[in-house]
Structure formats: structure tokens, C-alpha cells
Amino acid sequence: MKVVKASIIGFGSIGQGVAKSLLMKKDYLKMEGIEIAVVAVTDSKGAVVDENGVDLDACLKRKAETGTVAGKSHLGMTGLDVIQKIPHDLVIEVTPTDIVTGGAGLLNMKAALQSKKHVVTSNKGPLTIQFKELQDLAKRNNVEFKYEATVGGAMPIINLMTDIMAGNDIKSVKGIFNGTCNYILTRMYEEKSGYSEILTEAVDLGIAETDPSYDVEGIDTACKVVILANSVFGMNKTIQDVERTGITHVTYEALEMSARSGKTIKLIGEVRKDGRLSVAPRLVPIGHPLSVSGTLNVAAIQTDLAGEITVTGKGAGSLETASSILSDILSIYRNDCVSKNVN
């Protein structure tokens, strides 16, 4: 049995999803020869630390009851403190995305990689700002840097392209990478309504934020386009390199006219091998795999051998995103030749 000492840095919706999924999958992981001992969990107020493994059930309960996971003895202890002071192997970095400075996430990831800890993350911010630096840091320190959950939530896209589609030359990837925009466009057509009415509905349902600009202006989609460009195509792009138009000017009339010619309008993010990155509302034929409705995410991958491969999944959600994080963790320790041979 390989015992992996891990920290969960950030204990919002995704961090809690990770904790729940680790509890759910304890037996499965054991069958795979892996035991994950979470030695620290942090949130914005502090930390809980136990070098033998914290009680994740108790963490979830304490968070629900008191608003923080922190025990009294570790109030004020930050993620960075945990990464630098507590010996462990794997940092699960799930703090909130900050695309301007990278936020605490960027400092956490750098500190983790520098101290030779694997990093698995759902945090897009640091990857849209300093992807190459982080990747290089991981290589130099001979640790893994995995980020399946940053694009498309549960939808497997990065590992699909790098592992499963291995051998294929990838010409482009395009898709719907923001469930809020897909929901708004789908509902506008269904309800014969304008953008503003449906936005109000989406905010009421918690699908859109009160300030929806990050989603509807295509900024979130652009972040994912940048991550795909850098990770799958080996580019070195930032969000400034993306030509970007959001969905705020799409009208019901445009959707209705498209439908009459068998098409629908979707906010499509695209990375082309020639280096062009774009986000814009585009016509998609109904019946094409990209024409999925509701809050779904989808990606169409153009390849030389396999042709077009499309994958669809839930772009958000606590357990859904945790699913991608778990898949990354497994990929580190299942393919770990050294531990396989030694243990």
C-alpha cells in the first residue's frame, strides 16, 4: 500500500467535494493500492492539521456548522504555511480563481512545486498567468503538475488529449467551456426571450453570478482556451492573446433565424494549432456534437488520424469537479513506476 500524504488547500464547494469523494472512494483507492492521508485542510480562516490524517467527516461537519474547517489551535494558518511547514507529498490546490494576479493559488502552487510536492488543481488563475513557469518548476523538481479540473469541470479533456488521443496530431480544439452562457442561450430560444430576462432567471437559479460579466463577456471561456493552448499545444499564451466576444449582443431573433436554417448559436472557444485563440458566438448545426443544450460543456478535438472526437460533460459542480481531481491523483500514483516497483 502506497500511503500518500496530501493537503487540501481551499475548502469551498470544490474542496468539500474533494473531501467527500475521498471518503466515498476510500475502498476503491485501497483496491488500487493507494491510501490518501489528508494531513491538512485549510480555508480562508485557518487550518486543521494532523500528520496521521485529519478526520474528513469531522472537517465537513465543522465547516457546515461553524463556517470554517479550522480548529482553534490553527486559526490564521494559511495554505502557504501548510505547504511550507507540514511534510507531505501532494497539494490539492482548490482556492478561488483570481485571473488578475493569480492570487494565493499562484503562491501556493509555486511553493508546493519548489518543495517537491505534486500539485493537482482546479484553480484557473495561476495557469492563465504563469503556465509555463509552473510547468517548468514541476519539471525541474521532478514532480507532477495536473489540472484536468481547470477546464470543463467533470468533462475529461486535457488527459483525454494527452493520454488517450496520444499519437494523434491535434489541429484544433473548440467547444463550449462555460455552462452559464450555454444555459442562457438555450433558455433564450426555448422561452422566446431576450438576454436580460434569461440572465435574471439564471441569477435567481444560482447559475449566473450577480455580476455575470466574467461569464457572459467570455472571460472564463478565454481562460480555458489559454490553458488548453499552453497545456495541449505547448504554447505560451495569456488571456490578452485571445480574440474575445461575449454573448451580451445575441438576440432571440438571431437564435430564431438560425434555427430556421437548422442551426443554433453557442459561445465557442477555440485554439488552433497556428496559434489563433478566439472566443465568440458561432453558428453550430443542430445534430452536430457541439450543439448540446443547458449548462453542459463540450469540446470537439480535430485530429489527423481519428478525425473529430467530441466529449461532453458537466462543466461545474462540487463532486463533478472532484471527479477530475481524483482522476489526476490516480494518474500520478497509478503510473508511478518507482512506487509500483518499490511497494
Add this chain to the structure above:
Amino acid sequence: MKVVKASIIGFGSIGQGVAKSLLMKKDYLKMEGIEIAVVAVTDSKGAVVDENGVDLDACLKRKAETGTVAGKSHLGMTGLDVIQKIPHDLVIEVTPTDIVTGGAGLLNMKAALQSKKHVVTSNKGPLTIQFKELQDLAKRNNVEFKYEATVGGAMPIINLMTDIMAGNDIKSVKGIFNGTCNYILTRMYEEKSGYSEILTEAVDLGIAETDPSYDVEGIDTACKVVILANSVFGMNKTIQDVERTGITHVTYEALEMSARSGKTIKLIGEVRKDGRLSVAPRLVPIGHPLSVSGTLNVAAIQTDLAGEITVTGKGAGSLETASSILSDILSIYRNDCVSKNVN
């Protein structure tokens, strides 16, 4: 550099696709630290053998010009002869599918596994008849048995579920696993035509066989359902265990009526965790990821963490199927800890 000695058993459309893709990907494979030396290629008339690696370009040319890959010195040499007599590491078994007896493919695969050769295949026959026996044989001989190409051609489905979705409990898989049926149903609606007219069109275009019963009666879909049940769910099923209805009784009127309520009709194969296997025409909401048109294949995977994940791709084609075979080959040698450490 790891040099892999391989044979290509069967040199029809898929075997030739494998040869072409190995030529296209020579440099890529080298970058991955792998050199594939094809020491023998066989077809129904004979073989070509060279322990230092045959010239694949010359093989493709000879096949096109003379109808066989066999050189004069190896006329009459069979796949089984090659597997038993020529030392090599990997058998790429791409002979035609025989779902009644398993055909030469079954004998080839058994002989290959017994002589401790890895097997990568696109041949559904042996897997629908004796999956467990083949899997056990591979385990006992400590070699890999890989068959991504048997379901959905280029569409990644088996490795997606076993590797990328690892950690998820899979509740069911359902999908369109036969491009011919999808084409016929799509065109019936588009052309406001009956089943027979569109079948004639499909035969003319080479999309359907002159005897289309294997496709339209759902037998091919049932084979894929059996392979998914056995490989992903660890069942021990054969085609007799599948409740099966084909598409021959689907009418234009039914398609038209479905469309009025926002739905379409697709031939859906399904494996449920409770052991129920089925193939039948079923209603699918337009806009759902399963509602793809034309000759595409699609699979929707129901999981506990990720929710529903859908993948779409070309279900047939020479290079497309070769893409899945190449992905299997890479998965054997990229994750091969022994060769990684030794070489």
C-alpha cells in the same frame, strides 16, 4: 529506445490503416522512446516476413498492385504460423470479425497470448464469444490484451472509462455504436423517406453492406454492448444475453412525430450495472449529447461523481480505427515500468 517487434495479422482496410499510421507516426513514436519494427504482415493469401522489419511502404504498394502483401517465398503462410514461429512482442490482430465461431482471430489471439505476446485488436468476434478466457489468458501470461478499436472505431470509450474516468463508479453506458443505423435514421428524417429507400442509398454509398442485417438488426451494436459489459463492468456475457430490436420497423412517420415533441429516434445499445443488456430504437431529446446525426458513434457514460459524460467520434474508417490501435500500443509501452527503468 525501446524496440518493439510487432506483427500485423490481417491486411484489409484496418491493417493497411495501421501500416499507414505507423509510417506517419514514426518520428512521434521515436520521441516517445519507441520504435515499432513490424517483423511480419499477413493477409488471407500469405505473409511477408523480415526479422529486421519489413518495408511497410512496399507492403502497401504490393497489396494495391497484386491484391496480397505476401512475397513469393511466404505464400500460404498464415497469421497463426507467424504468431507461433516468428519471435516478436506484439500482435496487432485485425482480421475480419466472425461472431459465430470467432474465426481465425480467436485462434490467433489465443496463440499470441499463450506465447506471451501482447495483443492489440479491432476484431470483435473473439471478444463477444470468449472475452473472459482471453482476458484470463493475458493475465496468466503477464501480457496486455487491448481492444479499444472494437467499440466505436476512433471514438475513445474503453480506455476513457478504465483510465480517465478511474475513481468513478459507472452505473450504465448507452450509445449509438453503429454508424450505418445512425446514417439511415438521420437520412430517413431529412429526406422524408421510408427505411427501404434510404437503405438502398446507404448500400450505393458503401455505408451499408449488400446484406445489411448484421447492422440493421442490431447485431453489430449487440456485439459492442457485450464487449463493454465484459471489459468495463467485469461481466461474463455473450450476444445471447442481449435483448435486441433493430431499426427495420422504424418509419418516417415515427421520426416525424418524435421531432414534433423535440425528440429523435436512435438505435441505442445499453449496458446497465444490474446486468441488463439491450439494443433498441429509443427516443432521444434533440440537443441531448446522444442526438448526433450521420454516421457518428456516441456513448453516454453514467457515473456517480462526474454525472453523465458523453463521447462522440467516427465509428469506422481505416485511419480512424488505426488511431485507437495506436493509442492502445502507446498505453502498453508508455506505462511499461520495466522497460522504462531498464532502457
